[in-house]
Amino acid sequence: MDKILVTGANGQLGSDLSDLSASYSEFEWIFADRTKITLDDLELLGVQLNEIKPDVIFNCGAYTAVDKAETEKELAFTINHLAVELIAKYAFENSLKLIHISTDYVFDGSSSSALSEEADTNPINTYGESKLAGELACLKKNPNSIIIRTSWVYSKFGNNFVKTMQRLMQERDEINVVNDQIGSPTYAADLAKVMINIIRSSNWIPGIYNYSNEGEISWYEFALSIKELGGYKCKVEGIESSLYPTPAKRPRFSLLDKKKIKETYNLQIPDYKKSLKKMFIQLKS
Template identity: 75%
Template sequence: MKKILVTGATGQLGSELSVLAPAYPQYEWLFANRNKATLDDLELLRSQLEEINPDIVFNCGAYTAVDKAESEKDLAFRINKEAVELIAKYAVENNVQLIHLSTDYVFDGSSSVALNEDAETNPINVYGESKLAGEVACIKQNPESIIIRTSWVYSKFGNNFVKTMQRLMQEREELNVVNDQIGSPTYAADLAQAMMNIIEYPKWIPGIYHYSNEGEISWYEFALNIKEFGNYNCKVVGIPSSSYSTPAKRPNFSLLDKSKIKSVYNLDVPHFKDSLKKVFI
């Protein structure tokens, strides 16, 4: 029986994979939180990997505090680059299949067309820099890896835009939401299923892939959809990102082109509205 190790097990994607796991009893699942896969302690992480001895690794763990990363660069790079490098090296040495998760933040947001896997990377914040460094290290150490870049992740678990909006729309009469950052949300449950489809696919085809739900929207439009599905009375006002200052810059355009993952792995990608509804059921 093959053993799947999931790092970042208590995060959004890790939590959705744990929901999905019972549907795949042919695998032995090990969900590793920070104590079982300690991404900020490389010596410990190496011994943990040897002890777990996985056949497949879903590296969902990451440093994701985008604004905090501006002042915690060393920690962000240790987790998002050095730990990834170590995992990729372990994977290639032990014939382990590795799926590593990355982000739309490797791009600068200057595009006006959906970004494919060959689009030029140029991160504009420390978090994006650290994730890009992780991608480069992963491919260098282990060209047989699969890297999935995703964007605007949300689920019923953890902290995310949807849950924040649900809370604030019940607490406030009016909300300001940025209307000039364009992309597409990703329902973590859909991404988890896509990862399992890849593992179950007859052929392992390494490389970088993009995955988010279908559709092109701004955060403001996303908030309007949340308001509609939740039947909230809160007024939602669109504002430019220049009116909402954050320590880290965000890309203004990060819509991902999913053509490659759909064709290579024969994946069906749901529209964001269809997936968003599921959070309200």
């Protein structure tokens, strides 16, 4: 029985993997929070990996506070770069399968068409820089790794855009949401299933893959879908990013081209609205 180690167990993706794990009893699951896998202490991390001795690693743990990363650069790079490098090296030396999760923030947002895995990377904030450094280190130390870039992740677990919008739309009469950042949301439960399916398939093709739900929308349009599904009365106005300055810049366009993962693993990726509806149903149940 293969032992799967999931880092970042308390995050959105880790929580959805935990939720699904009971349906995949052919694996032994180890869900590691910060106390079991310490991504900001590399010496301890090496010891912990040797103690757990996994057969598969799902590296979902990351420093994801995008704005805070601008002032906590060293910590962001330790977790998103150096810890990834160590995990990849460990996986290679012990012949493990490693799926590492990355982000659309490795791009600068200047494209106007969906970004393939080969598109030029050029992060415009510290978080994106640290995640790109992690990708490069991962593939250098372990060319057998699979890296999945994803975008706009949300889940019934944790804090995310969907839950924030649900709360604000019930508290306020009117809200503003940026309308000039384009991409596609990712329902964490969908991505979790894809990761498990990759491990269960006999088709292990290393490299970088893109994954998000289908659809090309702005955050404003995403908010309108949340309003519609929730039946909220709140007025939603679209505004330009320049009217909502943040410490870290965001890419204006980061729609991911999913052709490679769809063809390699024979996937049918749900439309974003279909998955959003699923989350609403799950939150009510």
